[in-house]
Amino acid sequence: MRFSTFSAFVLVATGVSAANFSTETIATAAALNPGNYYGAPTPPWNAGHTPGWYYGNGNAPLGIFSILDSVFCGLLEFLPFFHCPKAPHSSPPYTRAFYNLDCGCEDGSYLTYGLVEVVEDCQAMCDSISGCIFYNTYHDVYAKGYQQYTCTLYKKVLTVSSAKYCGGQHQPDGSINHIANSEGYYKTSPTA
Template sequence: MAHPAHQPLLMVALGWYYGNDPGSADGVAWLKDEALAQNPQALQCPDTTPTTTSVTHAKRSGIPTSTQSPSPSSTPTYSTVFSGLKGAIEASDYLTYGLVDTVADCETMCNTVVGCTFVNTYHDVNGKNGSPLLTCSLYSKSHTAAEAINTGGQTQPDGSTDFVTDSAGYTKST
């Protein structure tokens, strides 16, 4: 049997927080100033095909190291596609989501996820004391305002219904 440090680690993000206050992570992984700072290619999302991305543990740090090559060194820029909507993107090329403090934090996350070309930020208002954090959804293809059809509608534990505000979409270019 192989030593656990030499076993591949499959990274599938079910949610994360990339922001300045680790207390805001609310049970999901806090990534800022941790794994991504040490290894920006550590977070790999599944492809839209049923395959997984494999990473291996670094010998000393224990931080996952991608088996894929790093992205180009040029700094991507983002263009606003839409803003101020009351619906989030609903599309099959969805990669992952998390919580961020700013749009710039969401763009930084996209830059660390292989295949990410579009971000959708919005406030998902859940319950009476809505979070100031932005939901940051990442996609592998660009989208338009016409695809921002997810308006919420789920009943919350306190009996209220969640809804989406301030939805904005940004496409990446290098």
């Protein structure tokens, strides 16, 4: 990723010293924009996907560059597209559309996906992304019991008929993943 002219302008205009952040960190933050699905241009149901971000209080999985901690979130406040959720957050009421499925959602209204620790973290992410009105959480289970708690965000309300991604992707260790405990939630109006 390249350090963009826009990123440099934002840092100069806001008085933030580039010395406070590495060029790679600034480029990673600038990549969290709608044009590349907030760092996750390949949705989780396609081969070669990578989560765009991690949000939670646990330890971020290896290989995730956009860890939404206080330092990185401080940098994101100076960029126009993506801001970390505020805690505590007040959000519109959500309604559960489905739960306990063995498949996650797959839909063209995909906005982004990342990893979280609890369902409330995914709700907070949906509240922070413009246009998000539906989120789907599930455990992506790999060999030897390793699993990631995936949070996928969408710009339209989905139903159980959208739960088409059941895993089945071959992993580098030869195993095949599967999906467990998929839940979907929607709100009545998008976050502005």
